[in-house]
Amino acid sequence: MSDEISIEVDIPKDENGMLGRECLECERYFKLKPGTGLPTDYCHCPYCEYEGSADTFWTPAQLEYAKSVALNNVYEKILRPALDDLTKSFKDLERKTRNSFIQFKVTKDNFASKLPISYYNEEELETQVTCNSCGLEFAVYGVFARCPDCKNLNAFLIFSKSIDTAQKKLDIFLKPDISAEIKEDSFKHIISDCISAFDALGKELRRIRPELFHSRIKNLFQNFYALNETLDGLLQQQHSNFDFVLKMFQVRHLYEHNLGVIDEDFVKKIPGYEKEIGKKYTLTSSEAQHFIVSMLELKSIIENYFDQDNS
Ligand SMILES: [Zn+2]
Ligand SMILES: [Zn+2]
Known part of the structure; x- marks a missing residue:
């Protein structure tokens, strides 16, 4: 088994198909609708000068969610089978020691059956904008902002x-x-x-x-x-x-x-x-x-x- 495990986690969008985003630099929040705007993985903060890969705009709530989903995955795919094997070995041990002086007993609730998922809600924002230059649909606090895709000023x-x-x-x-x-x-x-x-x-x-x-x-x-x-x-x-x-x-x-x-x-x-x-x-x-x-x-x-x- 390799040391690195990669798990893809789907980050949910809100009821309008908008994905929450947070700037690394100014830590301000905005939303955008994936599939509108430019075909790019690059993103500009609508409020400040920060720009970078779209992967650098996850909100802390989304990262917590992803971590919890990934942990659950690891638990289901790797830890649980291992634990089941272990339980089976213990059961064997239990059987073998049944008549011995030292006895082994295994109970089911030694291991949690599922880890909790950190769910979250995206925030409501004041201004909805459709960029008149690239068509990106996004939402920001306040009124004025730059388009996260094409940097056009609204x-x-x-x-x-x-x-x-x-x-x-x-x-x-x-x-x-x-x-x-x-x-x-x-x-x-x-x-x-x-x-x-x-x-x-x-x-x-x-x-x-x-x-x-x-x-x-x-x-x-x-x-x-x-x-x-x-x-x-x-x-x-x-x-x-x-x-x-x-x-x-x-x-x-x-x-x-x-x-x-x-x-x-x-x-x-x-x-x-x-x-x-x-x-x-x-x-x-x-x-x-x-x-x-x-x-x-x-x-x-x-x-x-x-x-x-x-x-
Ligand atoms: Zn910013
Ligand atoms: Zn634009």
């Missing part, structure tokens, strides 16, 4: 989803049975939702590659003017509606900090409204619609900039 995908939601909201608000008052009020929420999503995208991009966005401004992606400066005028050069987007960012600022009333600061940044100081800026449905489309164009520009430099 931040842009999450942003697009938020913009989709804004579009759906707008479609509902534009229905004829919604009152004019509610309609008007809803447009500022649409603008605000889009900018919040853009800000969240920006924070994630800056966290991953701070060197691409050199600025001391904390909420840089809420400040379109400063963002454009930081990117050396890239947005002004490439966005087909730069002035409009700039204006909407300022309008959002007005609504957030001045109940939508036009002030000196607004006029300084957006010329042409001098006579409107003290009046409320009234958003229109076409501005809201136009802004949604403009945000998707903005996303493409930022994505190209981010990917181009990502070597």
Whole structure:
């Protein structure tokens, strides 16, 4: 008999076919669906920089389970037959010593009949993602992550989803049975939702590659003017509606900090409204619609900039 025994253990998936994974480096947990994504045995942690063979991503619970199943296998295949042989020898001994001065007795419960298996449950996670680059289905804590197969960042995908939601909201608000008052009020929420999503995208991009966005401004992606400066005028050069987007960012600022009333600061940044100081800026449905489309164009520009430099 060789000294090494190899036993294959099948690690169970959860009810949705997802396999739990844990990073060696940051020890954070995620799940993925085997059979989707790239045909690879290589895996990247969605949260940190660690990458390695898929075999290095077993969770402690899975390893415990595998160990217990393997031990049981060894017990069934090797130890039990050996023990049975031993029991048989003892029985022979028992028979032979029956009439001797020293007697031998064997009872059944000397040996456990089975070893316990360490069962476990996979955890529930917050965000389910289907990678839009390789198709891998995976689940993570939080919202933002990288695809474990192709390393594609889901931040842009999450942003697009938020913009989709804004579009759906707008479609509902534009229905004829919604009152004019509610309609008007809803447009500022649409603008605000889009900018919040853009800000969240920006924070994630800056966290991953701070060197691409050199600025001391904390909420840089809420400040379109400063963002454009930081990117050396890239947005002004490439966005087909730069002035409009700039204006909407300022309008959002007005609504957030001045109940939508036009002030000196607004006029300084957006010329042409001098006579409107003290009046409320009234958003229109076409501005809201136009802004949604403009945000998707903005996303493409930022994505190209981010990917181009990502070597
Ligand atoms: Zn990690
Ligand atoms: Zn992917």
